[in-house]
Amino acid sequence: MHLPFRLTLLAAAVSLHLPAGAQDAQPVKQPDPKPIEKKIEQVEIKGTASSYDPRRDDTATKIVVSSEEITKYGDTNVLDVLKRVPGITVNTGANGRGGEIRMRGLGAGYTQILVNGERAPAGFSMDALAPDSIERIEVLRAASAEFSTQSVAGTINIILKRSVKNRLRELKVAAGAASNAYGPNVNLQLSDRIDTFSYSLSANAAQDRFEFDSWGQERGTAPGGQPKLLRNLALEQKGKFTFLNLSPRLNWTLGQDNTITSQTFINANRFDNRFRELSTTVLGAPQPYADLLNEVENEGNYLRSDLSWARKFADGGKLDLKVGINAGSSESVTERSADAANGVPVLRSDILIKGRERGLNSTGKYAKTIEKGHTFAFGWDGGVDTRDDLRDETDRLRGPGRELDQDAKARVKRLAVFAQDEWNITPAWSMYLGARWEGIRTRAEGNTFGAAEASSNVWSPIMQTLYKIPGRKGDQLRLALTRTYKAPGLQSLSPRRITSENNSPTVLDFQGNPNLKPELAFGIDAAYEHYWAESALLSISASQRKISDFTRTLVYFDGARWVATPSNQDSAVTRSLEIETKFPLKAVMENAPAVDLRASVNRNWSRVESVPGPYNRLDQQTPLTVNLGVDYKVGQLSTGGSFAFRRGGPARVSVNQRAYIWPRRELDLYALWKFDVQRQLRFAVSNATSQDFQNETTYEDPDTGSQTRSFTFPQGVRYRLTYELKF
Helix, strand or coil, rough: HHHHHHHHHHCCHCCCCCCCCCCHHHHCCCHHHHHHHHHHHHHHHHHHHHCCCCHHHHHCEEECCCHHHCCCCCCCCCCHHHHCCCCCEEECCCCCEEEEEEEEEEECEEEEEEEECCCCCCCCCCCHHHHHHHEEEECCCCCCCCEEEEEEEEEEEEEEEECCEEEEEEEEEEEEEEEEEEEEEEEEEEEEEEEEEEEEEEEEEEEEEEEEEEEEEEEEEECCEEEEEEEEEEEEEEEEEEEEEEEEEEEEECCCCCCEEEEEEEEEEEEEEEEEEEEEEEEECCCCCCEEECCCCCCCEECCCCCCCCECCCCCCCEEEEEEEEEEEEEEEEEEECCCCCCCEEEEEEEEEEEEEEEEEEEEEEEEEEEEEEEEEEEEEEEEEEEEEEEEEEECCCCCCCCCCCEEEEEEEEEEEEEEEEEEEECCCCEEEEEEEEEEEEEEEEECCCEEEEEEEEEEEEECCCCCCCCCCCEEEEEEEEEECCCHHHHHCCCECCCCCCCCCCCCCEECCCCCCCEEEEEEEEEEEEEEEECCCEEEEEEEEEEEEEEEEEEEEEECEEEEEEEECEEEEEEEEEEEEEEEEEHHCCCCCCCEEEEEEEEEEEEEEECCCCCCCHCCCCCCEEEEEEEECCCCCCEEEEEEECCCCCCEEECCCEEEEEEEEEEEEEEEEEECCCCCEEEEECCCCCCCCCEEEEEECCCCCCEEEEEEEECCEEEEEEEECCC
């Protein structure tokens, strides 16, 4: 039997989809002599598997980030964790919150983000997910038939806490501070086992208060190059972000290899922000609202609950069934006001935006060992999601005559079926073959647009193979051929217009396109891996994706407003080269101290055929990412650091749009002191280089000239102190 699948059968508590397993059944069967014999056999088998490393032994390429690595730096959100994972880049949001997760330098739907194997819901904020509620993170460079193939760049699967120990009581209390932000964080972990029943609970609450001033500039030139616009911009912000995570898990053992599991994830968050946009016009026409004040209260709640059944049969087959529900709601209230230079009010408006989402989904998988080292599996994944949106604007100055209220309803139906076959052809050569069909149907309608329908069907064949070179212990080769895709999101399909107050060529309205087709990608991945000592790795991998029906943004002036809309345009190609190494210092130096070193380099290239060069990179792709890290342990002290460099440069977004990506250098440090087995103190410093966030966008046209908008958002050094107690 293929090793990863053997682990799933023996210890399903750590399996990806249905974590209930044989270990849960062992305490119940101990009084019976026969089960005791089986238990002894399982211990022996697991002992053989103790050296199992999914990175090295799985046919499908995978990087697993353990719970210990996740919590090492005392991070308060998962985005800070991901920025240190090889092959992943996190572009921080402009106000220090949020951020875009990228693999191969690509985001915006090219990188698939899963939580417990399911796509993260629309509107869910990843910075509201606490690292202490995560059991592990799996990074899949190539697609797998078991998951959605909406993963052109790759998949990041975040697995929430699942393992149930006999008894665990752990409390973490943290305080963080920076030059422009501060806030507390509390985490509680509970688990226990009572006969055939076990439970666990992960709870995390945090608040982040911030206050900072940002600055920028708008510049414009006429077609001949003469300056025609110069504005100095300022943005004052003050607010707070609060969130609560609850992740309870219940497990019932019905018999040997027969379990029912309930897992729920609850997230509640609130974001309050008061920001004032100021512009001073030195040259050219002033903005419609030169002094614009926004007071925002945003609240979001999300629930997902799954009930799963795992059953292993005497003939070696295993059935996993899961049914889940999800529900979410968001409400945002914004008060906007602006005055003219003489103090006369020019804008007074209240905007209420509500969203409600609910869904039902079901997954199933049946797997059976055909012969030793050969496993076949098939299954399905389907669901229905509905969403209602309301935008209600009260304008106390403009009065009637303009359509201010908008409502929209949308329904997304999806169904996928898959089959996969994996076997060990020889002791040195294993093969994975899979195929997945996915169908998506979307319908949206509202009071400002008619019914819009879209559908897509994608067939994805997948092949992955692993070859361990004979006579060269630790040397192996990987190859993967995949067909993946990027489906247009609901907002991109909806023809509803989303407007901006100070509309311009660089501050655009957005309107979706119901005629969008999915982008299809044919990919090849190849890798050489060298395991030359215990915990020592050298990996060199290369990949290419050929994308058809590439979607890019078109910008146009409709006679009154500047509008951006997505459109399928031609094709694109992206290539990547990744080099990673990690090893303990003792692997190269006898009697070395307990120092672990790691480094990774990711170089990315891409070209969009319909956009003239140079710098016509796909999705403003990050061209180069470098990560360096070191950990040191002596006695009761563990310490270390991580340095991340992301190269920037110019990017040609479309025929008329350009962007400049500023380089980033981030240094994170940590120290952990263990008083005893129950108490420890952790101190962490993030962004020690005090790197600011900067962006710049340009619109240029031979008839109207060019306009550039640049902004700098300060992000200071952040400190965190965490006290951890097991009781």
